[in-house]
Amino acid sequence: MYPISKDIASSVAKTHRRGRAQRAAVNLKSKIAVSHSRKIPVYDLLDEAALVLLEKQADWLLENVGIEFKGDSVALELFRDAGARVDNQRVRLKAGLERELCATAPKQFTLHSRNSQHSVILGGDHIVLMPGYGSPFVSDLDQGRRYATLEDFRNFVKLTYASPYLHHSGGTICEPTDIPVNKRHLDMVYAHLRFSSKPFMGSVTSAGRAHDSIHMARLVFGDEFLESHAVMQANINVNSPFVFDETMSAALRVYAEANQCVCVSPAIFGGAMGPVSPAAIAAQTLAEAMAGIALAQLVRPGCPVVLGSFHSTMNLRSGSLTFGTPEANLVTMALSQLGRRLGVPVRSGGGQITAANTADGQAMQDSANAMWATLISGAHQVWHAAGWLEGGLTMSYEKFVMDLDNCGSMLRLFQGLCVDEEALSKPSYSEAGPGQNFLSTSHTLKHFSTANYESLLADTGPYETWVENGSRTACERANDRWKEMLAAYEQPPLDKNIDTALQDFMAVRKAAMPDEWY
């Protein structure tokens, strides 16, 4: 009796078939990313009592353990002036003080794009998806795994721009290792500004590079606009447990002073940078992030911030890092709730992440699981939504487009179930009754082409056809797809004078420094 034969296929196909090639051509064109917001409820994992316990633990940590701002006398001074206890480089905050300091942060704000249709809102019901961040390697089925280059970086900026399911160009999508370490930030920021018009992230690897990044943004958006509008974002990592190193806190201050968005992301693997239990990781992440957000607000009250996290589990028998695990996903869900209660947008520690070494079933199970935990719990911004492999060591071209496909699917899910007269379609039941089919009812004919999310990657045809076509896996089909996307990529327009100014600035900056490779 089950499953229903795929023979139904043929009768539907006769009624509705359209040229597959034609459809693909349309869908592969660079699309303007529509802004997505959730239309389904947020899932609240924890009850009030558990949330209060976690918040009290975060307060306790900041009051008793405290947090070090290494070598950053400016930050220490700001905290001392705000009433914190400062011993050497360690800052301790009386319970509740950090919340007072965080209170000036906006609950929701816009990251502006040079194409206003690409501006995104962080906070509220909005969902902002971004590519992976920080991989030294890239891989594809043709050339295998190798160090990333600037060409790879540009390719991922272009693929991100071309996808309607990513809303933000990301930051260091992969490391352009063919460019000197002290100069690659210029090429990365330029690529985001030139090959995309989606919001992006600037450099944080030194205060000078942060200044360069902001200068380039000023060349595009104008000084005045930047003063009152966030157009870029910085990822400030905490050197967990409880340490901000000078590079990071200095970069944080540069972006906050410029009124640009600061995302503070503690990096905690349970059992290594914090206790092994998920609850402790959630509380510690909250504590460390609040300390960074407090500093940003001390530098410039009201500057836009995001509560970030980069937490996961380890296999404490083998020592390997693990991603997309149930314990990590629980922390992801808890942090979405805690961040929303704090009243700031949340960058989830989830996304489509995995420790798998190839884009296989393990990779996609991990990724899908982490993505559900991320989105259902109400995270506002999702880094690593596409491409991540090997715990972030590699950006995979194939996984990138497989992940994109799932981003589209999840964004459709988050549009919810429409229950209205048109959807319930009572008249259909006059056209087709018991034992009859609905393939040719007027409601089906009206809606069949738009009713369902259409994957560009899934092969759902009969087994025999799939074998005839070479028994190709999703990963092999993805290999075609990213090449098609790059071939169809169309560069967004950029004023010639602005482009020249950007290039001149880069040339001056590069000429002013000898190459550094470490």
Next chain:
Amino acid sequence: MYPISKDIASSVAKTHRRGRAQRAAVNLKSKIAVSHSRKIPVYDLLDEAALVLLEKQADWLLENVGIEFKGDSVALELFRDAGARVDNQRVRLKAGLERELCATAPKQFTLHSRNSQHSVILGGDHIVLMPGYGSPFVSDLDQGRRYATLEDFRNFVKLTYASPYLHHSGGTICEPTDIPVNKRHLDMVYAHLRFSSKPFMGSVTSAGRAHDSIHMARLVFGDEFLESHAVMQANINVNSPFVFDETMSAALRVYAEANQCVCVSPAIFGGAMGPVSPAAIAAQTLAEAMAGIALAQLVRPGCPVVLGSFHSTMNLRSGSLTFGTPEANLVTMALSQLGRRLGVPVRSGGGQITAANTADGQAMQDSANAMWATLISGAHQVWHAAGWLEGGLTMSYEKFVMDLDNCGSMLRLFQGLCVDEEALSKPSYSEAGPGQNFLSTSHTLKHFSTANYESLLADTGPYETWVENGSRTACERANDRWKEMLAAYEQPPLDKNIDTALQDFMAVRKAAMPDEWY
């Protein structure tokens, strides 16, 4: 800065390494399935207004369209006596009548096993996972795709029994196509009773086969026990839209009379057996399922029932059936809510399902997505939780164990985030402060071996090691794993006299009929 180097691995490994072989040996032993229940909240997709609209639509459908019980004069008579309007074979129920009839169904009940540790509760916070159902084909990496045999069927019963993450032996896991059609139900029921002691499903392909199935259960459990205890379950498909064929309604009546569990599963693909919109599919599924549940209650008030569904989407351009899609997942979530409101256990139309033709990334994305929708929304029973490929045409040995791994992961997630003093571990922060690691704190040493769900399949080690070991995908590793599981399988004890009685009964029944192959 990101990602954190996998070098941490070595230092943890030194502290904690244990023999991998030893662990694997322990974990592969047949384990008693612990009963799992959710400790995290149910996700409610729809608000009250939407739910009421869907319920009203279901009422409207049963009152206006009605439902046919083809050739089943007994069923028609029962409905007529209960106050329904019966025209020829079509039954129409005044709005609300079907709910009155369903009201005698238990909200929660036990499916008893011959090993009481394997008995499961359907309803409430309990989660019951089961293997796939109904595939004519099986596949593995060694022999490829082929018609399923009785040996395959037995293998999947054994694998299901051996897994701690499946709670129920299922029914027609795959079709033993080497056994005559009119006799294979005997071999399937025997396999469930002999090679497993988890609850199982009986035959529904004719009233006679249903009687045979129940007779065999009586030989194991005793007549008296069966009279007051459900020990088996039947899957009654609706021939959607709005038709119960005589085979199905007759089998339904046989199980209901015997006080065994009846699961009523409409089978609706949007655009073919109902309108193309997800909301309409949800309401129609509810209507058709309530009609079947009403019949079961008319046959024997109080008999245990489950509201089932088998719904999905189609690609209405190509005609192919699609699974794990966002629209189908929304229906899954809606039906969990609607079933809980009706007050009966829900068998979800989700599970780990996909239309993919191989256990690739597409298959695992679809499956993980459908599984989240199923479990988070509060479904009680999940068919197709392991093995499904090709829209159910194939049970894959490799996907089976990959799915098992994810079942374990999801069941861990559903245990929730423990927030208590031990988890928050304040003393750890005296042992390790800012900038130090927690690898050797007493809390880590106490909990590291049990803190996290351990996948038996995931490879999370360094890329170089993975390459040295042959760059094997999850699917290839799964090929090892199911063979190890089968090799380690230990048959549960069964009383010799009972076994003889079962075999004698099968011999008599088989001798009484010529083989039929259609």
